[in-house]
Amino acid sequence: xxxxxxxxxxxxxTPTIKYYLRERLLPPxxxxxxxxxxxxxxxxxxxxxxxxLIQVGRVPVTTAREVLAAIEDDSLDHHHRLGAAVRALPCGxxxxxxxxxxxxxxxTADELLELLGWRSGxxxxxxxxxxxxxxxxxxxxxxxxxxxxxLPYARQAEQLAVADLDVLEEFATRExxxxxAVALTVLYEPVLLSLRRLAESEESNKRFxxxx
Amino acid sequence: xxxxxxxxxxxxxTPTIKYYLRERLLPPxxxxxxxxxxxxxxxxxxxxxxxxLIQVGRVPVTTAREVLAAIEDDSLDHHHRLGAAVRALPCGxxxxxxxxxxxxxxxTADELLELLGWRSGxxxxxxxxxxxxxxxxxxxxxxxxxxxxxLPYARQAEQLAVADLDVLEEFATRExxxxxAVALTVLYEPVLLSLRRLAESEESNKRFxxxx
Numbered sequence: 098x099x100x101x102x103x104x105x106x107x108x109x110x111t112p113t114i115k116y117y118l119r120e121r122l123l124p125p126x127x128x129x130x131x132x133x134x135x136x137x138x139x140x141x142x143x144x145x146x147x148x149x150l151i152q153v154g155r156v157p158v159t160t161a162r163e164v165l166a167a168i169e170d171d172s173l174d175h176h177h178r179l180g181a182a183v184r185a186l187p188c189g190x191x192x193x194x195x196x197x198x199x200x201x202x203x204x205t206a207d208e209l210l211e212l213l214g215w216r217s218g219x220x221x222x223x224x225x226x227x228x229x230x231x232x233x234x235x236x237x238x239x240x241x242x243x244x245x246x247x248l249p250y251a252r253q254a255e256q257l258a259v260a261d262l263d264v265l266e267e268f269a270t271r272e273x274x275x276x277x278a279v280a281l282t283v284l285y286e287p288v289l290l291s292l293r294r295l296a297e298s299e300e301s302n303k304r305f306x307x308x309x
Numbered sequence: 310x311x312x313x314x315x316x317x318x319x320x321x322x323t324p325t326i327k328y329y330l331r332e333r334l335l336p337p338x339x340x341x342x343x344x345x346x347x348x349x350x351x352x353x354x355x356x357x358x359x360x361x362l363i364q365v366g367r368v369p370v371t372t373a374r375e376v377l378a379a380i381e382d383d384s385l386d387h388h389h390r391l392g393a394a395v396r397a398l399p400c401g402x403x404x405x406x407x408x409x410x411x412x413x414x415x416x417t418a419d420e421l422l423e424l425l426g427w428r429s430g431x432x433x434x435x436x437x438x439x440x441x442x443x444x445x446x447x448x449x450x451x452x453x454x455x456x457x458x459x460l461p462y463a464r465q466a467e468q469l470a471v472a473d474l475d476v477l478e479e480f481a482t483r484e485x486x487x488x489x490a491v492a493l494t495v496l497y498e499p500v501l502l503s504l505r506r507l508a509e510s511e512e513s514n515k516r517f518x519x520x521x
Contacts, residue, residue: 108449108450145450145451148450149450153446153450174517174518174519175517176513176514176516176517176518176519177518179513179517180510180513183506183509183510188503188506189499210507215507215508215511216511216514219507219510219511222506222507222510224502224503224506224507224510225503225507227499227502227503227506228499228500228503228504228507230499231496231497231499231500231503232500234365234496234499235496235497235500237320238320238357238360238361238365238492238496239357240489240492240493240496242500246476247500247504249472250469250472250497250500250501250504251504251508253465253468253469253472253501253504254501254504254505254507254508255508255511255512256465257462257465257505257508258505258508258509258511258512259512260461260462260465261505261509261512262509262512262513262516264458266516277452280450280452281452282506282509284443284446284447284450284452285443285447285462286502287401287439287440287442287443287446288440288443288444288447288454288459288462289462289465289466289501289502289505290436290439290498290501290502291400291436291437291439291440291443292436292440292459292462292463292465292466293466293469293470293473293501294395294400294434294436294439294494295422295427295431295434295436295437295440295466296427296463296466296467296469296470297395297470297473297474297490297494298392298395298431298434298436299427299428299431299467299470300467300470300471300473300474301388301391301392301474302388302428304388304474304478305386305387305388305391306386306388306389307386307388
């Protein structure tokens, strides 16, 4: 297909596609004339992944390039390819290691993973840093956030992850699964947070509403 | 207590407390000399709520003032006071009503609430708008997001809400519960999202890891 069709089918404007080509986030098309190139289905798939990373995941271009290199690395298994893509997603502020509360929060998070029986390798992931930062913030505001408080949330997360991976496995190819892992991790976050707020309102009405 | 002690016990710097006093987010203390005032435990509690709204919830000052007015409104029951505080929290971009995909997403979200048996009144809440925006984004990127996909997440959200309200009821007074509803809604969001990413990695390793 030509650039115009690639743009139409992907929903990405042509100037953006040209930018991705210049930044080598997208391999060049097959040149057919001095000014025109031909693109294939693999370009369309790659374009969707690049868009998922950059537009949905808000990943910087240099990070996106690293992710693309990782998922093309044949020495990695599918789990590590998925992980490389999802780990690249922004995770908010990193833990402040100069704050003594951070060390305590890290202990709590370590203890939680051990209680859950999750692999210790997770402690190096950016999401673990995000958890430590969040526990530190709760602690600093005087809200108890020990493993007893965290465990019900972690058990919910385990069930969410099963649902997430089930959705992922609906995609036929492993390349589509990597793309979907990035897009769905990011896009289901507001779904989850909004449903939680709606469910809280529903539960609050049951417990405290004057109409009930 | 004096301003310095209020600052120390709340962890809020004195210039910030003075700013909250000027903005009438905090009622004035009891004047004891021309330059000094005395503050009570109610100031400390109110200060924690203001900080939860502004620093944690990133709520603008004018919105915070409206929330404080709502939670002091004696005509509201406890459910509506909690709701007024949580509804003030930012919910991301509102649905784009000029986009035809928004109408379809709104239908899906309505259908979901009906399936769940949640009250129809929820459709006016900002969290509902957040859900509609998220479904529209999934749809625009070509990811199926019908009630069958959303239902497992909504069921998880129901269980999360029970855990959230249990934590809330650990607080003795209703004023503390309102403060905690704001702070914990916001502060547990990164806890939940980071645990989901960690659990996804754990689940992906089980399904696709070469070591398993």
